[in-house]
Amino acid sequence: MEMVLGLVAGVLTMGGIVPQISKAHRTKQTKDVSRGMLAIIISGVLLWTVYGFLKSDIPVTLTNFIAVLLNSYMLYLTYKFN
Amino acid sequence: MEMVLGLVAGVLTMGGIVPQISKAHRTKQTKDVSRGMLAIIISGVLLWTVYGFLKSDIPVTLTNFIAVLLNSYMLYLTYKFN
Numbered sequence: 001m002e003m004v005l006g007l008v009a010g011v012l013t014m015g016g017i018v019p020q021i022s023k024a025h026r027t028k029q030t031k032d033v034s035r036g037m038l039a040i041i042i043s044g045v046l047l048w049t050v051y052g053f054l055k056s057d058i059p060v061t062l063t064n065f066i067a068v069l070l071n072s073y074m075l076y077l078t079y080k081f082n
Numbered sequence: 083m084e085m086v087l088g089l090v091a092g093v094l095t096m097g098g099i100v101p102q103i104s105k106a107h108r109t110k111q112t113k114d115v116s117r118g119m120l121a122i123i124i125s126g127v128l129l130w131t132v133y134g135f136l137k138s139d140i141p142v143t144l145t146n147f148i149a150v151l152l153n154s155y156m157l158y159l160t161y162k163f164n
Contacts, residue, residue, distance in 0.1 A: 006133045012126030013095075019118030032114035036101030044094030051088045051141075059133075060142075 003059060010063025014045075017070045021077065030078040038075040042068060085141060092145025096127075099152045103159065112160040120157040124150060 024030050045067040052060030106112050127149040134142030 002133060002136050005129060005136070009126050009129030009133050012122050012129060014126075016119050016123035016126055019122065020116040023114070023116040023118075027114065029114050032105070032109065032111050034102040034105040036105075037098050040094050040101065041098035044091050044096075044098055047087060047091030047094060051084060051091050054084050054087070 006057070006059030007063070010059045014063040014067040014070065017067070017074050021070070021074050024074065024077045024081060028081050030081045033074075033078055035075060035078050038071055038078065042071045042075065045071065088139070088141030089145070092141045096145040096149040096152065099149070099156050103152070103156050106156065106159045106163060110163050112163045115156075115160055117157065117160050120153055120160065124153045124157065127153065 020033065024033070045064040048064035049061055049068060052058070052062075052064060102115065106115070127146040130146035131143055131150060134140070134144075134146060
Protein backbone atom coordinates (compact mmCIF):
# COMPACT_ATOMS: atom_id res chain seq x y z
CA MET A 1 0.00 0.00 0.00
CA GLU A 2 2.68 2.48 1.05
CA MET A 3 4.81 1.16 -1.81
CA VAL A 4 2.05 1.95 -4.31
CA LEU A 5 1.46 5.39 -2.78
CA GLY A 6 5.19 6.12 -2.89
CA LEU A 7 5.41 5.00 -6.51
CA VAL A 8 2.43 7.14 -7.56
CA ALA A 9 3.81 10.13 -5.64
CA GLY A 10 7.25 9.56 -7.17
CA VAL A 11 5.93 9.22 -10.71
CA LEU A 12 4.05 12.52 -10.26
CA THR A 13 6.97 14.56 -8.85
CA MET A 14 9.33 12.94 -11.36
CA GLY A 15 6.90 13.45 -14.24
CA GLY A 16 6.03 17.03 -13.34
CA ILE A 17 8.86 18.28 -15.50
CA VAL A 18 7.46 16.48 -18.59
CA PRO A 19 4.82 19.16 -19.45
CA GLN A 20 7.56 21.78 -19.03
CA ILE A 21 9.84 19.89 -21.44
CA SER A 22 6.92 19.47 -23.83
CA LYS A 23 6.06 23.20 -23.63
CA ALA A 24 9.69 24.14 -24.27
CA HIS A 25 9.80 21.91 -27.36
CA ARG A 26 6.51 23.33 -28.62
CA THR A 27 7.27 27.04 -28.11
CA LYS A 28 11.08 26.87 -28.37
CA GLN A 29 11.01 29.50 -25.60
CA THR A 30 12.39 29.03 -22.11
CA LYS A 31 13.28 32.55 -20.99
CA ASP A 32 10.76 32.60 -18.09
CA VAL A 33 11.99 29.26 -16.74
CA SER A 34 14.46 29.64 -13.87
CA ARG A 35 17.78 27.81 -14.36
CA GLY A 36 18.37 28.24 -10.63
CA MET A 37 15.20 26.20 -10.03
CA LEU A 38 16.44 23.40 -12.27
CA ALA A 39 19.94 23.37 -10.75
CA ILE A 40 18.59 23.18 -7.20
CA ILE A 41 16.02 20.51 -8.10
CA ILE A 42 18.72 18.40 -9.80
CA SER A 43 20.91 18.61 -6.65
CA GLY A 44 17.87 17.72 -4.53
CA VAL A 45 16.70 14.69 -6.51
CA LEU A 46 20.29 13.46 -6.66
CA LEU A 47 20.43 13.52 -2.85
CA TRP A 48 16.96 11.86 -2.62
CA THR A 49 18.35 9.09 -4.83
CA VAL A 50 21.19 8.52 -2.34
CA TYR A 51 18.77 8.78 0.60
CA GLY A 52 16.39 6.25 -0.94
CA PHE A 53 19.27 3.89 -1.70
CA LEU A 54 20.58 4.09 1.90
CA LYS A 55 17.07 3.44 3.28
CA SER A 56 16.43 0.67 0.69
CA ASP A 57 13.37 2.64 -0.36
CA ILE A 58 12.62 1.60 -3.93
CA PRO A 59 10.02 4.29 -4.88
CA VAL A 60 12.25 7.10 -3.58
CA THR A 61 15.40 5.76 -5.27
CA LEU A 62 13.90 4.90 -8.63
CA THR A 63 11.71 7.94 -9.22
CA ASN A 64 14.34 10.41 -8.08
CA PHE A 65 17.00 8.84 -10.26
CA ILE A 66 14.81 9.31 -13.33
CA ALA A 67 14.02 12.85 -12.14
CA VAL A 68 17.78 13.63 -12.21
CA LEU A 69 17.84 12.69 -15.91
CA LEU A 70 14.64 14.55 -16.87
CA ASN A 71 15.53 17.77 -15.04
CA SER A 72 19.05 17.72 -16.50
CA TYR A 73 17.52 17.46 -19.96
CA MET A 74 15.24 20.46 -19.21
CA LEU A 75 18.28 22.45 -18.04
CA TYR A 76 19.98 21.61 -21.35
CA LEU A 77 16.89 22.89 -23.21
CA THR A 78 17.15 26.30 -21.47
CA TYR A 79 20.56 26.66 -23.14
CA LYS A 80 19.48 25.21 -26.46
CA PHE A 81 16.46 27.52 -26.85
CA ASN A 82 17.93 30.77 -25.49
CA MET B 83 23.02 10.74 9.13
CA GLU B 84 20.18 9.60 6.85
CA MET B 85 17.93 12.11 8.62
CA VAL B 86 20.34 14.95 7.77
CA LEU B 87 20.70 13.74 4.18
CA GLY B 88 16.92 13.52 3.83
CA LEU B 89 16.47 16.99 5.26
CA VAL B 90 19.08 18.52 2.94
CA ALA B 91 17.58 16.69 -0.05
CA GLY B 92 14.09 17.80 0.99
CA VAL B 93 15.09 21.42 1.50
CA LEU B 94 16.62 21.42 -2.00
CA THR B 95 13.67 19.86 -3.85
CA MET B 96 11.25 21.97 -1.80
CA GLY B 97 13.32 25.13 -2.29
CA GLY B 98 13.88 24.59 -6.00
CA ILE B 99 10.72 26.51 -6.77
CA VAL B 100 12.00 29.60 -4.87
CA PRO B 101 14.23 30.93 -7.71
CA GLN B 102 11.27 30.42 -10.06
CA ILE B 103 8.98 32.43 -7.75
CA SER B 104 11.67 35.08 -7.43
CA LYS B 105 12.14 35.24 -11.22
CA ALA B 106 8.37 35.56 -11.74
CA HIS B 107 8.22 38.45 -9.26
CA ARG B 108 11.18 40.17 -10.90
CA THR B 109 10.10 39.86 -14.54
CA LYS B 110 6.30 39.69 -13.99
CA GLN B 111 6.36 37.13 -16.83
CA THR B 112 5.39 33.48 -16.50
CA LYS B 113 4.24 32.54 -20.00
CA ASP B 114 7.02 29.96 -20.56
CA VAL B 115 6.30 28.24 -17.23
CA SER B 116 4.11 25.15 -17.60
CA ARG B 117 0.97 25.13 -15.41
CA GLY B 118 0.73 21.40 -16.10
CA MET B 119 4.14 21.01 -14.46
CA LEU B 120 2.99 22.88 -11.36
CA ALA B 121 -0.32 20.98 -11.11
CA ILE B 122 1.40 17.59 -11.38
CA ILE B 123 4.14 18.57 -8.90
CA ILE B 124 1.53 19.80 -6.39
CA SER B 125 -0.33 16.46 -6.64
CA GLY B 126 2.96 14.61 -6.26
CA VAL B 127 4.27 16.49 -3.21
CA LEU B 128 0.83 16.15 -1.61
CA LEU B 129 1.06 12.36 -1.98
CA TRP B 130 4.67 12.40 -0.71
CA THR B 131 3.41 14.23 2.38
CA VAL B 132 0.90 11.41 3.02
CA TYR B 133 3.55 8.75 2.27
CA GLY B 134 6.04 10.36 4.66
CA PHE B 135 3.36 10.62 7.34
CA LEU B 136 2.40 6.94 6.97
CA LYS B 137 6.06 5.88 7.14
CA SER B 138 6.73 8.32 10.04
CA ASP B 139 9.46 9.83 7.88
CA ILE B 140 9.97 13.39 9.14
CA PRO B 141 12.15 14.80 6.31
CA VAL B 142 9.78 13.49 3.64
CA THR B 143 6.63 14.72 5.41
CA LEU B 144 7.88 18.15 6.40
CA THR B 145 9.67 19.21 3.24
CA ASN B 146 6.89 17.98 0.95
CA PHE B 147 4.22 19.73 2.96
CA ILE B 148 6.04 23.06 2.54
CA ALA B 149 6.54 22.22 -1.15
CA VAL B 150 2.74 21.95 -1.55
CA LEU B 151 2.41 25.54 -0.30
CA LEU B 152 5.27 26.98 -2.37
CA ASN B 153 4.22 25.30 -5.63
CA SER B 154 0.60 26.36 -5.10
CA TYR B 155 1.80 29.95 -4.71
CA MET B 156 3.80 29.67 -7.97
CA LEU B 157 0.70 28.32 -9.73
CA TYR B 158 -1.22 31.36 -8.45
CA LEU B 159 1.50 33.63 -9.88
CA THR B 160 1.06 32.13 -13.36
CA TYR B 161 -2.54 33.44 -13.26
CA LYS B 162 -1.64 36.76 -11.64
CA PHE B 163 1.06 37.62 -14.20
CA ASN B 164 -0.58 36.35 -17.39
